[in-house]
Amino acid sequence: MRIATYNVEWFSTLFADDGTLVDDDSWSSRRDVTKQQQTAALGAVFQALDADAVMVVEAPDTSPKRDGCTALEHFADRFGLRARNCLIGFTNDTQQEIALLYDPDVINVTHDPKGPATGGKGEAPRFDGVFHIDLDVDDREDHIKFSKPPLEVALVTKDNQHLRLIGAHLKSKAPHGARNPAAVMRLSIANRRKQLAQCIWLRERVEQHLNAGEDLIVMGDFNDGPGLDEYEELFGRSSVEIVLGVGKEPETRMFDPHAHAALAQRIGAQMATSRFYVRREKRYLNALLDYIMVSPALADTKPNWHIWHPFDDPACWGDVELRDALLTASDHFPVTLDIVLPAPILNT
Template sequence: MRIACYNVEWFDRLFDDEGQLQRDTCWSGRRGVKRADQAKALGHVFQRIDADAIMVIEAPDDHQHRSGTRALENFAKAYDLRSSKALIGFTNTTQQEIALLYDPTKLTATHDPIGALGDPVPPFNETYQIDLDIDNRADSVRFSKPPLELAIETAAGNNLRMIGAHLKSKAPHGAHNAAEVMRFSIANRRKQLAQAVWLRARVEEHLDAGEALMVLGDLNDGPGLDEYENLFGRSSVEIILGEIGCPCLYDPHAARALARKIGGEPTTSRFFLKKDNRYLQALLDYIMVSDDFRYKAKTWRIWHPFDDPECWEDLKLRDALLTASDHFPVTLDLDF
């Protein structure tokens, strides 16, 4: 079975209010990319990864007047994808949902949020109380994009839990000077780490219950990604993976990055920095698994157009990956 995680930059901009795919010459949400070109590139990438289930980050918007699931299912139909069924959990107001697109002949998926109002670890669409600045006063934290909690049963009868996550970016939007950049960045990191602590608390509930668990998504963070990590001691990735001595999750790309203080490391995204006129690459996307999956895993793969030999040598795939999104898919092949 192949599981994938893929952040699709502004997927929502490719659909109208009826969920119909807009393959025209209007600009997409991608820099310098027309909607028809992004849609075609995405169709090719989804076909090539050919996953049984894809956790789609920045999935099409879902609210009273737009259906993200209808948009994704129309996309799957347009490109004849066997992963043709879509599921969205708690919606948000960012126009970037978290969704699962899956093959209904290979598995069933149910939105199954854990926790109740008033619990120490509340549902992800509620508020979490945590002392962020050690002043003996609880701060209220909310997810701008509540994680998607799923109960999965494969056609072979395997049961597992899956959590899709997209943690808040630390970018200091709205800052007008260096002092504001620092203040906004620190505040955003505090909030992001609080979200990571909340997510880790849910992870521990599943691991303590002996459940097979997978956490997939864009954590907008990674070991050594910025200077503010030193201020707080740990990245969101390290918090969610867990500390030695506790039940831990595993992702080989995160493990490799954490083991290095200098030198190359895996990357899953590529952003253009207009100010510097160059591209920045970063490890932001993960498929973290409990021990149940770690020893069933055959291959973790980042479909990077420059780092993966097959992607590099296949010119059509390489160009599609670069056109489709500023992130690249991550896949995990499991032998059940």
């Protein structure tokens, strides 16, 4: 089975309100890329992935006038994708949904959120609820919400193999409204605290599944990673380390080889899943932001992870059409996991 995560930069702008592709020479939200160019590039990338399931981060908007699944299913039909059915969980108001495109001939999926609708202090509620936690040392409870609630998926294969998926898109808000360096730092630290609280909330859900003996994959864009910014030293750990369970018992740790390599070597060559143009410096910045974390039993099957970075992967570089498509389609590159799921335990 091939499972992928792919952050598609402003996928929503490629569709009209009825879910059909705009597909013309008007500018997309990508720098110097038309909607027609981005659509064609995305079609080529999704075809090359040929995945059984793709967690689409920044999926098309769902709102009173738009339906993200209608848009994605139109896209899948246009390019003849096997992963042609769509699942969206709790919608949000950011125009960036978290959606799963999947092949219904291979798997069945349902949105299956866990946790109470509301949680007390120390409880992990449903991801569209409110998490109660003291973020600092003022002994006052803070109330945390997800701007993009993670998508919780119960997946069953045609061979009756069961798997849990959680798709996430975590962000620490920019310090909007700050008028001086001190205000920038104060707001940045506060926003980072909120992101770390969201990761603690997500980590509690991870531990619930692991304690229940379930196979689990957590995937998506964490906008964070080991050694990524100056605030990690202040808080002691990155968001990724929290969700992985770094420092906890081995049987409760999630695993991603790219995160593991970054943790082992903070200085030196690292993998990257995204490439951004820094206008003021007139150069590109590569960063490791996208992950596919697997539970211990899945890690034991020795799956294969692959970052489709056109400059780092010889196969992507050697295929000129695919290389150009990856660079045109998004500022992130797909990450895939090829895995043979453990056989289901049969009751006798």
